[in-house]
Amino acid sequence: MGYLKDERPQTMMVEGDWQVxxxxxxxxxxxEEYTQALKRKKIIGSLCLGCGKVIVPPRNxxxxxxxxxxxxxxxxxxxxxxxxxISPPVVKGKYKLFGLDPVDTGxxxxxxxxxxxxxxxxxxxxxxxxxxxxxxPQKVFIGMRVKAVWASELKGAxxxxxxxxxxxxx
Amino acid sequence: xxxxxxxxxxxxxxxQAEVQKTREDLVFDVAREALKNAGILREDLGTVITxxxxxxxxxxxxxVFLSMAVGAYLKDESKVEEDGxxxxxxxxxxxxxxxxxxxxxxxxxxxxxFNPHQVWLYTLDPLxxxxxxxxxxxxxxxxxxxxYMDKYGVSEKDLAQxxxxxxxxxxxxxCAHRKMPKVNVGQVLSSRxxxxxxxxxxxxxxxxxxxxxxxxxxxxxxxxxxxxxxxxGIGTCQDDYLRDRNLLSLNSLxxxxxxxxxxxxxxxxxxxxxxxxxxxxxxHEELMIYEALxxxxxxxxxxxxxxxxxxxxxxxxxxPSGGALAADxxxxxxxxxxxxxxxxxxxxANGYQVPKVKRALAHGQFGICAQKNTVIILGGGK
Amino acid sequence: xxxxxxxxxxxxxxxxxxxxxxxxxxxxAEATYAALEDAGITMKDVGCVVSGNxxxxxxxxQPDLWIGDWMGCPGKPAIRIATGxxxxxxxxxxxxxxxxSGMFDLAIGVAWEKHSDxxxxxxxxxxxHVGMANLFHALPYGxxxxxxxxxxxxxxxxxxxxxxxxxxxxxxxxxIEHLDMVAAKDRRNAAKNIYAHLQWPNCQPEDIAKTEMxxxxxxxxxVCPASDGASCIVVASEKLAKKxxxxxxxxxxxxxxxxxxxxxxxxxxxxxxxxxxxxxxxARISAKKAYSMAGITDPQKEIDLAxxxxxFPSQEMFFAERLGLFDDGTAWRYLEKGETDINGSLPTDxxxxxxxxNAIGSSALQRVLECALQIQGKAGExxxxxxxxxxxxxxxxxxxxxxxxxxxxxxxx
Numbered sequence: 001m002g003y004l005k006d007e008r009p010q011t012m013m014v015e016g017d018w019q020v021x022x023x024x025x026x027x028x029x030x031x032e033e034y035t036q037a038l039k040r041k042k043i044i045g046s047l048c049l050g051c052g053k054v055i056v057p058p059r060n061x062x063x064x065x066x067x068x069x070x071x072x073x074x075x076x077x078x079x080x081x082x083x084x085x086i087s088p089p090v091v092k093g094k095y096k097l098f099g100l101d102p103v104d105t106g107x108x109x110x111x112x113x114x115x116x117x118x119x120x121x122x123x124x125x126x127x128x129x130x131x132x133x134x135x136x137p138q139k140v141f142i143g144m145r146v147k148a149v150w151a152s153e154l155k156g157a158x159x160x161x162x163x164x165x166x167x168x169x170x
Numbered sequence: 171x172x173x174x175x176x177x178x179x180x181x182x183x184x185x186q187a188e189v190q191k192t193r194e195d196l197v198f199d200v201a202r203e204a205l206k207n208a209g210i211l212r213e214d215l216g217t218v219i220t221x222x223x224x225x226x227x228x229x230x231x232x233x234v235f236l237s238m239a240v241g242a243y244l245k246d247e248s249k250v251e252e253d254g255x256x257x258x259x260x261x262x263x264x265x266x267x268x269x270x271x272x273x274x275x276x277x278x279x280x281x282x283x284f285n286p287h288q289v290w291l292y293t294l295d296p297l298x299x300x301x302x303x304x305x306x307x308x309x310x311x312x313x314x315x316x317x318y319m320d321k322y323g324v325s326e327k328d329l330a331q332x333x334x335x336x337x338x339x340x341x342x343x344x345c346a347h348r349k350m351p352k353v354n355v356g357q358v359l360s361s362r363x364x365x366x367x368x369x370x371x372x373x374x375x376x377x378x379x380x381x382x383x384x385x386x387x388x389x390x391x392x393x394x395x396x397x398x399x400x401x402x403g404i405g406t407c408q409d410d411y412l413r414d415r416n417l418l419s420l421n422s423l424x425x426x427x428x429x430x431x432x433x434x435x436x437x438x439x440x441x442x443x444x445x446x447x448x449x450x451x452x453x454h455e456e457l458m459i460y461e462a463l464x465x466x467x468x469x470x471x472x473x474x475x476x477x478x479x480x481x482x483x484x485x486x487x488x489x490p491s492g493g494a495l496a497a498d499x500x501x502x503x504x505x506x507x508x509x510x511x512x513x514x515x516x517x518x519a520n521g522y523q524v525p526k527v528k529r530a531l532a533h534g535q536f537g538i539c540a541q542k543n544t545v546i547i548l549g550g551g552k
Numbered sequence: 553x554x555x556x557x558x559x560x561x562x563x564x565x566x567x568x569x570x571x572x573x574x575x576x577x578x579x580x581a582e583a584t585y586a587a588l589e590d591a592g593i594t595m596k597d598v599g600c601v602v603s604g605n606x607x608x609x610x611x612x613x614q615p616d617l618w619i620g621d622w623m624g625c626p627g628k629p630a631i632r633i634a635t636g637x638x639x640x641x642x643x644x645x646x647x648x649x650x651x652x653s654g655m656f657d658l659a660i661g662v663a664w665e666k667h668s669d670x671x672x673x674x675x676x677x678x679x680x681h682v683g684m685a686n687l688f689h690a691l692p693y694g695x696x697x698x699x700x701x702x703x704x705x706x707x708x709x710x711x712x713x714x715x716x717x718x719x720x721x722x723x724x725x726x727x728i729e730h731l732d733m734v735a736a737k738d739r740r741n742a743a744k745n746i747y748a749h750l751q752w753p754n755c756q757p758e759d760i761a762k763t764e765m766x767x768x769x770x771x772x773x774x775v776c777p778a779s780d781g782a783s784c785i786v787v788a789s790e791k792l793a794k795k796x797x798x799x800x801x802x803x804x805x806x807x808x809x810x811x812x813x814x815x816x817x818x819x820x821x822x823x824x825x826x827x828x829x830x831x832x833x834x835a836r837i838s839a840k841k842a843y844s845m846a847g848i849t850d851p852q853k854e855i856d857l858a859x860x861x862x863x864f865p866s867q868e869m870f871f872a873e874r875l876g877l878f879d880d881g882t883a884w885r886y887l888e889k890g891e892t893d894i895n896g897s898l899p900t901d902x903x904x905x906x907x908x909x910n911a912i913g914s915s916a917l918q919r920v921l922e923c924a925l926q927i928q929g930k931a932g933e934x935x936x937x938x939x940x941x942x943x944x945x946x947x948x949x950x951x952x953x954x955x956x957x958x959x960x961x962x963x964x965x
Contacts, residue, residue: 010572016296018611023228023284026192028820031693045823059822061198063243063812066205066212068198082825083715083722085767108698118715118816118825126823129816131699142722157694158821194819223607223614224634230608231636234950235819238812244833246841247810247954248642251632252614260631260646263653267554269806269845292613297575408601408630411618425627537617542630 047071079121176391176398179208185379216270254505255534278380312365322469340492379499403547405429504534558800561591567781583782599656602646605913637949640917641956664782665911717866724881734865742904801924805845916947
């Protein structure tokens with residue numbers, strides 16, 4: 001083992017990379033159904049005809065019944081917060097995503113506090129991850145009732161369901 | 171002391187160039203078929219072992235969302251990377267240990283997602299070979315082919331003959347990807363040249379496919395299956411890294427075959443094995459595989475082929491399904507060989523059935539120039 | 553059932569944030585040969601090599617093909633097992649099954665990670681990659697950039713664990729102070745473990761509370777590091793174990809059940825969290841199966857030590873509950889009473905756990921390794937005060953849907 005334990009502060013460094021961006025995938029039609037329904041302000045989930053589970057956004061396969069979730073079930077735009085995270089105020093230059101700074105790109109404002117939440121819409125067995133608007137971050141709690149916030153222009157895209165906001169104004 | 175393990179069911183997809191399904195859909199359809207074939211419910215499964223690799227799938231923890239599709243929800247599960255035959259080995263160990271009674275083994279690759287040849291590049295030593303940037307899997311195989319041809323007087327025509335055999339046999343196999351019933355030596359030799367002497371038709375195609383095999387321990391197999399296919403022997407071995415190997419013979423395959431033969435008590439494979447399904451990604455590999463499996467002496471692979479011993483109607487047909495040259499969904503390839511061998515034993519290989527198969531051999535490999543090899547001996551049949 | 557199998561040797565490397573003095577191959581060789589030395593055998597005696605790491609970080613596909621020479625693979629059966637965070641646990645299971653099945657009498661399990669090889673922060677961003685690949689599906693369907701950034705960047709440092717912690721705190725009444733206590737305990741313990749990464753002698757909860765908040769309730773002081781390191785265990789059959797080792801760590805039970813309904817990321821952007829993510833049915837069922845194999849009917853009494861896989865302190869608490877070591881929702885009470893300290897009734901993560909040392913591929917293997925060391929009495933300064941007769945090693949991985957559980961003991965079944 002001697003040669004492996006030699007005193008050597010640093011070994012040579014060589015560069016390399018992995019082209020992750022070059023991968024391509026097939027996507028299911030489910031998201032298309034979902035987004036087309038969002039355009040009409042309807043939130044559709046997949047329903048398992050075996051166990052009756054409703055999953056929003058729709059999922060293809062029910063693991064327990066081992067069959068495709070072929071049913072469709074509309075769920076309510078009102079739901080309950082099951083978990084949430086309060087981000088610290090956004091600081092320019094702190095995080096980079098794909099080499100871009102979110103503040104530079106205009107996606108986020110400096111000093112903004114974001115509250116991503118998991119929401120269980122009434123009628124659904126699963127949660128959706130989205131943002132909570134128009135709420136005091138300090139007053140958010142698990143069990144809070146919220147309702148969907150729709151984008152001003154409905155295009156049949158995921159962004160049509162902008163997020164959620166508290167059901168009653170506090 | 172070791173318990174016996176049998177194959178009680180299997181299924182594979184129709185291997186093709188660009189499957190019009192998501193990964194989960196592909197695996198789900200094959201899983202449902204396999205469970206039906208075995209005549210069991212998902213609830214009967216004890217453990218599930220999947221096989222895929224992160225680099226091929228483009229996602230770290232490549233099986234992370236696959237569990238529900240493959241039937242592993244609330245089941246014991248694990249993932250063995252590389253060839254599906256290694257996953258089968260692990261599943262077999264779990265059953266032999268007595269921990270579970272039924273195991274589902276799954277392997278898939280969607281080659282269309284990211285060219286597997288690129289991924290082989292990433293398996294090279296990043297410190298030297300990737301820096302120099304000259305080698306890739308086809309170049310290395312070509313070097314091996316040339317050295318082999320030089321030493322034993324094997325010609326390019328011999329390599330082309332292997333391709334002709336595989337691709338024309340594949341025409342009878344409904345699941346194969348590349349089927350060419352009327353292909354001839356001239357066409358193979360004049361197909362696009364990659365690295366001398368390897369031309370396009372001598373190299374396995376990039377396929378999308380999935381294969382699933384269901385195993386059961388001895389008591390369970392006798393209980394639920396009318397015609398279990400017994401795993402009589404299994405062996406696996408890894409060779410040194412590419413630069414440090416003697417590429418002229420597949421040493422790890424020799425060792426793996428020896429271990430499998432010993433376990434199955436096979437003394438003379440040419441006599442005792444009735445059909446062999448081997449994974450040859452390149453035409454010359456098939457000849458080297460004959461030698462490493464002990465079917466003939468080193469360098470005599472071409473003679474075995476020329477004498478017709480390994481053709482479909484020969485004494486020991488090799489790859490009546492077309493082999494890897496007809497369909498190569500990387501991780502699934504070895505497992506597909508297991509399925510094809512099991513089909514031969516059960517008499518289910520419609521259109522390309524070899525008569526009176528009692529014992530079959532299946533082989534899976536992984537790594538540039540077949541660095542890792544697994545050999546499985548199957549038995550059964552009427 | 554299983555034929556008797558034991559761990560007879562353990563080897564690990566010093567874990568730091570950048571092992572600049574070795575290449576990843578040498579790192580692995582360090583751990584492998586240390587384990588062989590510990591077991592008193594040579595590479596020639598080894599029948600089968602099971603290895604694994606999370607290859608995305610190192611940028612080498614199937615590294616065992618290249619590094620195999622450094623782990624003794626050439627000429628031997630070599631299997632690669634990789635399951636994300638549980639890789640180490642799955643590798644341990646692979647090596648244990650290799651011997652328990654009767655196929656081999658001596659096997660080694662090697663797992664490693666060299667995070668410094670990649671330009672990423674490493675351990676904590678692993679889940680972000682899984683999420684990313686998924687969210688890319690949603691982009692063509694018009695997922696807003698803001699939503700993408702919010703749900704990944706904010707959670708990225710801690711991934712889904714931060715939501716999971718919130719679920720647990722709501723259910724059980726644990727508070728952020730308990731997270732501080734766990735993190736402080738882990739770093740304090742790590743100071744007694746010569747191989748650990750984040751060593752902070754006498755770390756107190758107040759020290760942790762002073763660190764910056766990432767996203768409530770996680771502070772920087774709570775989050776695990778990204779380490780470079782490797783570990784290896786040597787597994788032997790009963791006959792060999794009794795011959796070679798004074799006190800083998802016997803395998804009593806093992807299982808690795810998965811539960812997809814509690815995960816917080818899903819295929820193709822589908823709905824998530826059907827089950828509370830800290831519910832962890834996979835852990836409950838795996839523990840039940842492992843205990844039944846081990847003949848353990850009352851884990852709260854019979855388990856003497858636990859090594860929980862806890863890159864985040866909330867997980868040390870609720871996984872202990874799911875594994876049956878405490879009643880649901882009560883783990884934090886025992887923490888307050890000091891029962892999980894080195895001299896408590898259920899010493900937990902005396903090595904510092906994943907919270908102090910996280911070379912992802914090897915972390916779950918280290919949990920098994922540490923349990924083995926404790927049973928053998930070889931844990932040095934961080935040896936538990938009480939005699940360790942039975943210990944449980946746990947790992948989680950994937951998007952919190954994979955689990956490995958291994959129960960070891962000081963006498964064969």
